[in-house]
Amino acid sequence: MKAQSRMRIVQHKGLLLFGCACLLTLIALHDRYRLVFVQGVSMQPTLMTGDLLIVSKHAYHYLPPGRGDLVVARYQNGLIVKRVVGLPGEEVEIK
Numbered sequence: 001m002k003a004q005s006r007m008r009i010v011q012h013k014g015l016l017l018f019g020c021a022c023l024l025t026l027i028a029l030h031d032r033y034r035l036v037f038v039q040g041v042s043m044q045p046t047l048m049t050g051d052l053l054i055v056s057k058h059a060y061h062y063l064p065p066g067r068g069d070l071v072v073a074r075y076q077n078g079l080i081v082k083r084v085v086g087l088p089g090e091e092v093e094i095k
Contacts, residue, residue: 032057036072036079043081046070053081 038051047053047070055072065071069084086092 034072036081038081039078043070043083046083047081 034055034057036053036055038047038053039049041049053070053072060071065084067084067087070081071084072079072081074080
């Protein structure tokens with residue numbers, strides 16, 4: 001009986017340590033990444049409503065966005081996800 005109790009204590013300690021490690025990792029990554037849920041149909045079929053994106057907050061600190069990149073921008077009271085179709089100095093034609 002004592003061996004089973006010790007085993008349970010060890011298992012609980014391991015689970016607690018794992019939970020603490022996950023929490024600390026999430027706190028550390030919170031400064032660099034953001035979770036964004038896709039809402040709406042404007043990005044279909046690439047992204048569907050309810051899709052979850054992990055977005056780097058620092059991705060464009062070193063290089064500018066490129067054609068075809070997905071970007072998240074603030075719009076009114078929320079966030080929107082859009083694809084870059086033109087770069088500065090280019091003309092975009094809609095057919």
